Amino acid sequence: MNKIETIIKKDYTLHPLRIEKVESGSGSTYLIKTFKNQYIGKLNNRKSIINIYEKVEPILNKQGINQCKVIRSNKNLLTVNDFVLYTYIPGYTYHQFNPIQEKNALLYMKKYHQILKTVPFVEDELPLENHWDKMRSIDYLINELTPITNDKDIHKGIDILSQYKYVLKNLPKQLIHSDLGPDNFIFNQDEVISIIDFTPDYNHELYSLGHFIYWNYLWDNHNIQKIDLLNYFHYYKEYSDLEDIFLIILLHVALIRILGVLMIDHKKKINKRLDILRQLLKIIVR
Incomplete structure (x- = not known):
């Protein structure tokens, strides 16, 4: 009997018929099927983040943003040995959006963050447990990235970021969701029905848009165009005076993605991330 099956039977009194690894989403995610219901189980979920999620979930659900609910254990615990059990939302995720799906994802994400804006929250509620948490600080990013690389484009990016910090x-x-790749959206055909894998951060709303653009446009694009970036930005007309800052936010995101890899494994190839950075620099430095 594996770890998940043991926890489900002992701590939730459920009797799974099947436990399947889910390829999409972040972390170790499993679809758990019982005779009556289906559930989502996740390993390696930090309790500090689940505490924040449980705070925002009912607010989002009340406003029509469908969210999985955390199912507490028999002892009323949110997590059991870093395992969390959620209600299941049926639907599909995609590795790449078609134009209609992308538009709907952007509109849904905007509504999602408009509601998160109403959640009482202070930065001290966020965990500071690993280097990803620490990278929320621009100073940390600059201080850690500068000495571990001699790449002139990375240093050019750091210099620009330093000017705008x-x-x-x-x-x-x-409060925002800071890691919205394509597999963080659940669809029914072309309509978004949920955003999943909550990754909390405390930043401007455009910072979340920056990560969305990174994974959904920049990541597989060898011909990044400023007009395309601004087309995303124009979904947020209320920030029209921040157009130049929006491009710096994209630069910030690109540098985070480089440091994130280098701090885990200095030998891992970062060519794709460097290409994104260099294309952004050509747009910014003109």
């Missing part, structure tokens, strides 16, 4: 720090901030 006080502007970025002073932007109005809110």
Whole structure:
């Protein structure tokens, strides 16, 4: 009997017929089928993040943003040995959006963050447990990335980010989802029905858009165009005065993605991430 099956039977009194690894989403995610219901189980979920999720989930659900609910254990615990059990939302995820799906994802994400803006939240509620958490600090990013690489484009990006760091720090901030790749959206055909794998951060709403663009446009694009980036930005007309800052936010995201890899494994190839950075620099430095 594996770890998940043991926990489900002992701590939730469920009797699974089948436990299947789910390829999409982040972390170790499993679809758990019982005679009556289906559930999502996740390993390696930090309790600190689940505490934040349980705070926002009912608010999002009440406003029509469908969210999985956390199922507490028999002892009323949110997590059991880093395992979390969720209700299941049926639907599909895609590795790449078609134009209609992308538009719907952007609109859904905007509504999602408009609701998160109403959630009382302070930055101190966020965990500071690993290097990804620490990279929320621009100073940490600059100080850690500068000495571990001699790449001139990375250093050029750091120099530009350094010039804007006080502007970025002073932007109005809110609770956001900071890692919205294509497999973080559940669809029914072309309609978004849920956003999953909550990755909390405390930053400007455009920072979340920056990560969305990174995974959904920049990641597989060898011909990045400024007009395409601005087409995403124009979904947020209320921030029209931040167009130049929006491009710096994209640069910030690109540098985070480079440091994230280098801090885990210095030998891992970062060519794709470097290409994204270099294309962004050509757009910014003109």
